[in-house]
Amino acid sequence: MMVGTQCLVAFRDSSGEIHAYTSPVSSYATLLTEGPLSFNVPRIKAEYSNNEFIIFATLQLPAGRTSFNQVWQNGAVVAGNILTAHAQSGDNLKSFGSVDFANGL
Template sequence: MAGPKAILLTLCIILCSLRMAASQAGTCANHTFSSDRAFDSCTDLPVLGAHLHWTYDPATSSLHVAYRATQSPSGWIAWGINPTGTGMVGSQAIVALQNSDGTMKAYTTPIDSYSPAMGEKELSVKVSNVTAEYEGGEMAIFAVVGPLGNGTASGVNQVWQAGDSVVGGVPQAHATSGDNVKSMGTINFVSK
């Protein structure tokens, strides 16, 4: 019969293992896309239940990216890079939302003010192969971004966002407090 110390040690090991498994369950590294897309790197973004996956191609200086975030079908998500600053204004964004017929729509829009129109427009950065999907309570945006010039892939200002409503196919304003104003940072796409 095992002594109290052995039982306590066994319980501690089991609890620690369960805690580690639970903490890793929500990480980007464990995610599988339904479309069988795979990416070399990923990061769990600190707010808005968001994750960024990418593969950087140094030969073309292009970035194959997937941005996904927890969202209801009536909301919208956006991810972008800001080549001129660190905040929202100046960002070159990709938006995803669900159409009234249930299909997903993804498009590009530059963020030129704190009250942008969010209409479909070309960006100052080349973006192609823009698509979106909705599965398991998450929206995801897929795109190829680049070429990224002058070694900028090693220090890119990124922003991400989410809003709760879409009216007439247009994303409505997101919250202006809490996590919605913390959704920005710098990322290095070159190092894994």
């Protein structure tokens, strides 16, 4: 996890309920606790299907910006209702790119 990252998070807790929320990363010791991002996310929810989480969110992007860097990480371990760190290897090191919300790329 990189300091300064802004996250859309989804996980299934120990009772089986799916949680989706936003989380800013302010240190390398983050627990991905819920908190606001630098842009508004008025709606966020998630579904779990075919061993994957799908996050649906409405983002209010900063004025004049449509292109952003994106990263996904897979942290399979949940201790109670707290996410634990993801692996620092494999697909987690290859999971980056960019997205432009104006043209869908």
